[in-house]
Amino acid sequence: MTEASTEITVNAREPLLKKLLVATRNPGKAREMAAVLADLPLTIVTLEDYPEAPNVEETGSTFEENAVAKAAAYARFTGLWTIADDSGLEVDALNGAPGVFSSRFAPSDPERIAKLLELMKDVPEHKRTARFRCVIAIASPEGQVETCEDTLEGIIASEPRGSNGFGYDPVLYLPEFGKHVAELSPEQKNAISHRGKALRKAKAVLRKKMGLSENGS
Ligand code: ITT
Numbered sequence: 001m002t003e004a005s006t007e008i009t010v011n012a013r014e015p016l017l018k019k020l021l022v023a024t025r026n027p028g029k030a031r032e033m034a035a036v037l038a039d040l041p042l043t044i045v046t047l048e049d050y051p052e053a054p055n056v057e058e059t060g061s062t063f064e065e066n067a068v069a070k071a072a073a074y075a076r077f078t079g080l081w082t083i084a085d086d087s088g089l090e091v092d093a094l095n096g097a098p099g100v101f102s103s104r105f106a107p108s109d110p111e112r113i114a115k116l117l118e119l120m121k122d123v124p125e126h127k128r129t130a131r132f133r134c135v136i137a138i139a140s141p142e143g144q145v146e147t148c149e150d151t152l153e154g155i156i157a158s159e160p161r162g163s164n165g166f167g168y169d170p171v172l173y174l175p176e177f178g179k180h181v182a183e184l185s186p187e188q189k190n191a192i193s194h195r196g197k198a199l200r201k202a203k204a205v206l207r208k209k210m211g212l213s214e215n216g217s
Helices: 027-037 063-078 099-104 109-119 186-192 194-210
Strands: 018-022 042-046 081-091 129-139 145-156 172-174
Touching: 018 027, 018 063, 027 042, 027 081, 027 186, 027 194, 063 081, 063 099, 063 129, 063 145, 081 099, 081 194, 129 194, 145 194, 186 194
Parallel strands: 018 042, 018 081
Antiparallel strands: 081 129, 129 145, 145 172
16 A cells, blocks of 8 residues: 555444443453444444543442443533443452452552452451452433443452453352362353353343344344
8 A cells, every 4th residue: 555545444233223322441341242242233332432432430349330430420521322331350358359449449450459368367267258249330412321231250369360351350260160260261250250141131122222233134
């Protein structure tokens, strides 16, 4: 291609498809959500396509409040059907912490994991129960919101293991798989995870509300 070329690539189907905004700035979440939504007859756009979108403060005390606030605000800003995820890790021995503060628990994933393991260092095996919880909020362009929720139960391990996924995945051990979440492939994680399960419920809501057919047309 010469420097002056104005050639552009056009996806012939794209103009026919409605857009869905996946409203997250977390690349780990965005990857997992895009994989589950890939078979919908929609063009998926993300907040990377809307760099001017304002940041929505997570001031709620529940995952549901924060997910609803994010989905409604970004739907209003873009005028698009929008889904937002609010999620986190609930540790029973820490009375549900870090919970809605999971991403603000420490500045980086390794520091968050180190802080969690330090807090848990004297907690015996049978008291290390925990879960990931995910709430997906679906907002219409007019700002009407519905939510779907699910969990993934596990045990806080004594040390991190695995390099897949993101966030606290290396320290949540799943006894029935004999693996930490970060040792699962992306497909295995999406099949059983809090986010995969909540998102499949959200897909059914989207199909109905947006009038999408099952066969991709
Ligand atoms: P957005 O608000 O832009 O979506 P965020 O990372 O700030 O991104 P949350 O406020 O919902 O999102 O925080 C979720 C945090 O919970 C996330 O940063 C991880 O630390 C943790 N978390 C959620 N789901 C997880 C998963 O599947 N595996 C590991 N950690 C997870």
